[in-house]
Amino acid sequence: MPPRRPRHRTVQGPAVIYGRVALIGLGLIASSMAHAMRRGGLAGEIVGYARTAATRDVAREIGLCDRVVDSAREAAEGADLVVLCVPVGAMGVVAAEIAPVLKPGATVSDVGSVKRAVIEAVEPHIPAGVHFVPAHPLAGTEYSGPRSGFATLFDNRWCIVVPNGADRAAADRLGDLWRGMGANVDEMDADHHDQVLAVVSHTPHLIAYTMVGVADHLENVTDSEVIKYSASGFRDFTRIAASDPTMWRDVFLTNRDATLDILGRFAEELFVLQRAIRMGDGQHLFDYFTRTRAIRRGIVEAGQDTAAPDFGRVPGPVA
Amino acid sequence: MPPRRPRHRTVQGPAVIYGRVALIGLGLIASSMAHAMRRGGLAGEIVGYARTAATRDVAREIGLCDRVVDSAREAAEGADLVVLCVPVGAMGVVAAEIAPVLKPGATVSDVGSVKRAVIEAVEPHIPAGVHFVPAHPLAGTEYSGPRSGFATLFDNRWCIVVPNGADRAAADRLGDLWRGMGANVDEMDADHHDQVLAVVSHTPHLIAYTMVGVADHLENVTDSEVIKYSASGFRDFTRIAASDPTMWRDVFLTNRDATLDILGRFAEELFVLQRAIRMGDGQHLFDYFTRTRAIRRGIVEAGQDTAAPDFGRVPGPVA
Numbered sequence: 001m002p003p004r005r006p007r008h009r010t011v012q013g014p015a016v017i018y019g020r021v022a023l024i025g026l027g028l029i030a031s032s033m034a035h036a037m038r039r040g041g042l043a044g045e046i047v048g049y050a051r052t053a054a055t056r057d058v059a060r061e062i063g064l065c066d067r068v069v070d071s072a073r074e075a076a077e078g079a080d081l082v083v084l085c086v087p088v089g090a091m092g093v094v095a096a097e098i099a100p101v102l103k104p105g106a107t108v109s110d111v112g113s114v115k116r117a118v119i120e121a122v123e124p125h126i127p128a129g130v131h132f133v134p135a136h137p138l139a140g141t142e143y144s145g146p147r148s149g150f151a152t153l154f155d156n157r158w159c160i161v162v163p164n165g166a167d168r169a170a171a172d173r174l175g176d177l178w179r180g181m182g183a184n185v186d187e188m189d190a191d192h193h194d195q196v197l198a199v200v201s202h203t204p205h206l207i208a209y210t211m212v213g214v215a216d217h218l219e220n221v222t223d224s225e226v227i228k229y230s231a232s233g234f235r236d237f238t239r240i241a242a243s244d245p246t247m248w249r250d251v252f253l254t255n256r257d258a259t260l261d262i263l264g265r266f267a268e269e270l271f272v273l274q275r276a277i278r279m280g281d282g283q284h285l286f287d288y289f290t291r292t293r294a295i296r297r298g299i300v301e302a303g304q305d306t307a308a309p310d311f312g313r314v315p316g317p318v319a
Numbered sequence: 320m321p322p323r324r325p326r327h328r329t330v331q332g333p334a335v336i337y338g339r340v341a342l343i344g345l346g347l348i349a350s351s352m353a354h355a356m357r358r359g360g361l362a363g364e365i366v367g368y369a370r371t372a373a374t375r376d377v378a379r380e381i382g383l384c385d386r387v388v389d390s391a392r393e394a395a396e397g398a399d400l401v402v403l404c405v406p407v408g409a410m411g412v413v414a415a416e417i418a419p420v421l422k423p424g425a426t427v428s429d430v431g432s433v434k435r436a437v438i439e440a441v442e443p444h445i446p447a448g449v450h451f452v453p454a455h456p457l458a459g460t461e462y463s464g465p466r467s468g469f470a471t472l473f474d475n476r477w478c479i480v481v482p483n484g485a486d487r488a489a490a491d492r493l494g495d496l497w498r499g500m501g502a503n504v505d506e507m508d509a510d511h512h513d514q515v516l517a518v519v520s521h522t523p524h525l526i527a528y529t530m531v532g533v534a535d536h537l538e539n540v541t542d543s544e545v546i547k548y549s550a551s552g553f554r555d556f557t558r559i560a561a562s563d564p565t566m567w568r569d570v571f572l573t574n575r576d577a578t579l580d581i582l583g584r585f586a587e588e589l590f591v592l593q594r595a596i597r598m599g600d601g602q603h604l605f606d607y608f609t610r611t612r613a614i615r616r617g618i619v620e621a622g623q624d625t626a627a628p629d630f631g632r633v634p635g636p637v638a
């Protein structure tokens with residue numbers, strides 16, 4: 001009975017979850033959201049804004065949104081959903097700017113990697129009658145900017161929604177949007193989110209940045225040697241150490257306590273292993289390395305990585 | 320004029336580099352060598368030996384070698400090239416065992432991740448008239464055993480040959496074999512090899528094992544949360560922390576000094592970043608994260624990794 005659902009078109013139809021969606025900030029996540037919302041026909045209209053004119057120009061050139069406007073306020077005005085896709089440190093300023101024009105009944109969300117600090121920065125600005133539902137899609141690549149997005153980025157990845165006391169229907173509706181963009185949705189409170197992310201994302205990134213920095217500072221091993229021989233382990237670190245510096249600076253500044261807690265534990269465990277190496281305690285090393293394999297198997301079984309040989313990587317062209 | 324070269328057959332022909340090759344140990348590297356030598360028609364005959372009967376049975380079942388024999392000595396006898404593909408800690412014992420049967424003019428090589436310790440363990444057993452040319456192919460996956468090998472593992476990867484004063488012709492011939500298996504070949508002295516590998520491989524592996532261990536030991540974040548949300552960075556660590564525990568135990572015990580040196584530098588740099596987080600020094604973090612991006616670009620440009628979105632990974636099946 002219902003008409004065939006139009007796909008790959010952003011017209012009003014049975015799949016539309018928000019009539020107008022405003023994306024503030026047009027980097028990797030926002031541009032992937034634009035593609036994924038279009039793929040699913042989830043938004044009646046997508047309006048975008050980015051801080052720099054250069055980014056707005058690119059977004060217009062590639063037709064990323066239905067409209068790209070020249071202020072956050074203009075983007076937010078009349079939107080049913082406003083998603084803050086800016087670095088965590090900029091969320092508060094943007095929220096203050098758009099607050100006066102938010103439509104009653106609208107939802108404000110974000111995609112920041114830290115949730116407690118975003119809530120503290122944004123919540124005070126949200127007017128009565130507007131729903132604030134923070135969220136965080138756990139997906140990314142090493143690329144940034146409006147050209148880096150693609151429709152499948154969120155497929156089979158997780159998006160954590162932090163209802164934070166918001167209206168149940170508003171939180172469910174945001175969850176529907178993320179499911180429509182391909183993600184699995186979990187709910188969590190802000191502090192637990194920040195602890196989990198400190199383990200699975202923030203500390204690994206800091207460690208990767210550190211290891212790449214160590215390699216860069218050596219006197220007796222050249223950068224070109226490090227690059228040539230990187231397939232033996234190091235490249236897995238450089239991959240996550242290539243992410244956007246502004247975003248990561250803000251993550252560490254705003255999830256300070258949880259990150260410092262995990263870093264402290266990390267240093268402890270590293271020193272125990274370092275001591276085992278120094279003392280020649282092979283049994284300790286062997287037992288430790290055996291236990292960590294189980295977690296890896298779990299990740300492959302959970303569909304969060306490929307088990308393909310060479311990690312699914314295509315060898316590059318022979319020089 | 321010359322007849323068409325038979326490919327994918329291990330018969331004597333223009334591409335054959337060694338008449339008979341003995342592989343001692345039949346794990347990932349040896350089984351990949353068997354496939355790659357067959358692909359290139361590089362060996363007249365491939366003879367294999369593994370310590371456990373179970374591994375020998377699997378190798379026979381899948382036809383990995385032309386012959387699988389029941390002792391290292393039987394495999395080495397009459398071979399033109401003997402490749403020790405056992406954990407670094409077992410190299411000396413195997414060398415002592417096969418020494419009496421080595422053919423004059425034969426070459427002994429290995430694929431160990433550490434070179435100085437292998438030279439110290441193996442060289443004293445090598446009889447006069449036999450060439451000892453250590454080597455180390457920088458390639459791997461997280462899998463082990465005779466079924467894990469595949470012919471393309473070494474394609475466009477690097478193999479470091481350590482001539483260690485050996486006969487020039489013997490070192491060149493071994494280089495030809497590795498090039499025939501798809502690898503690029505570099506030569507290096509043993510100590511420099513061990514320093515380079517401590518940076519690009521050994522320390523990153525130890526750090527990855529440590530990070531996975533930290534995640535496993537947390538009270539307030541469950542293993543299943545770590546697994547579910549691993550796509551946000553953590554999985555890149557688990558990937559290299561899933562490698563063979565015996566192999567890695569031996570690496571750290573035998574490349575102790577270089578690894579401890581890099582670990583010391585790593586701890587220093589990590590503490591500087593940790594302090595910047597604690598003090599809220601965003602400029603320091605931003606500058607550090609910006610510098611590390613350049614190394615990543617170099618690796619992609621050098622063809623040692625893919626620049627594909629989502630790192631070339633295929634999203635797993637939706638649960």
